[in-house]
Amino acid sequence: MPTRSTPGSDGDDLVIVLEHAAASPDSPVAAAPAGSREPEVLSQAEARIRVDDLAVTRGDGVFESIGVLEGRFVELERHLARLAHSAAMLDLPRPDLAAFEAAARAGVAAHQPAPELLVKLLYSRGIEGADAASGWVQVLTGPDHGASRRDGIRVVTLDRGYRHDIAQTAPWLLQGAKTLSYAVNKAALREAARRGADDVIFVSSDGIVLEGPTSTVVVREGDAFLTPRTDLGILAGTTQAAVFDALGRLGYATAEALIEPERLAASDGLWLLSSGRLIAPVCELDGHELAVDREFTAVLFEKAFGLTL
Ligand SMILES: Cc1ncc(COP(=O)(O)O)c(C=O)c1O
Incomplete structure (x- = not known):
């Protein structure tokens, strides 16, 4: 089971920060099955992004918002492919789609069940000068549409x-x-x-x-x-x-x-x-x-x- 810390003031919404958001050069292009290490699931209030991350200072990154209906991801493959496509357009390193998918699945499993959830995959050029992309996944309760x-x-x-x-x-x-x-x-x-x-x-x-x-x-x-x-x-x-x-x-x-x-x-x-x-x-x-x-x-x-x- 993924670990989950005490929820903060943002209710049930969760965040998983990826340890390595970019794919290693020899990893497959398509999303592979989840790796062995369970991602750590944090409440939204606990998760931290550095103030010098280029996502914060320049909006220099890409994202996806994925609907999850009754626990079922909608068009997950198309979203992962589009994340990779957007990243390529920004000359970002190839994102580790398997890591994003594993984090998204762990987040949804840990989230309070809801008829509709929204999962956001965020992929940034990372901390200025560090030459390492950063990534995180948010799992949010969808508004009533x-x-x-x-x-x-x-x-x-x-x-x-x-x-x-x-x-x-x-x-x-x-x-x-x-x-x-x-x-x-x-x-x-x-x-x-x-x-x-x-x-x-x-x-x-x-x-x-x-x-x-x-x-x-x-x-x-x-x-x-x-x-x-x-x-x-x-x-x-x-x-x-x-x-x-x-x-x-x-x-x-x-x-x-x-x-x-x-x-x-x-x-x-x-x-x-x-x-x-x-x-x-x-x-x-x-x-x-x-x-x-x-x-x-x-x-x-x-x-x-x-x-x-
Ligand atoms: C600019 C723009 N066009 C189209 C879409 C619709 O895309 P999707 O159906 O994959 O959410 C979005 C989604 O957020 C968007 O931001």
């Missing part, structure tokens, strides 16, 4: 300020990596709140739909479901992948596309997908009401995640 999932969310479109081909023309801007620098994404969400909305869909400076600050866009046009192409400097969504798998099983066509914002308002359904909230239908876009198909959203939940909405 019931109302957003059932009733929908109000969304505004905001200019991201980059062209849709930014990933090719300026890869050093790291668009498409899940970096620890989410200050801009958080600022966009505050701008949405100022405009009376719950969330954001970013649009490129040349008028192409991108993604939300923490979510992937899915549009319905008749019996076809579209999502923005992942070569637009956006994240390849793991929730979107799971939902497209489910749509395929239901017999619907799915595709990546270049989507102009006008098509969102004219669509037959619009959703924002992400690992914590999973599927949220959009009920209002830039102040205009959109129809929410609750029944269909419930079918998708059941098919993709085995959850009753």
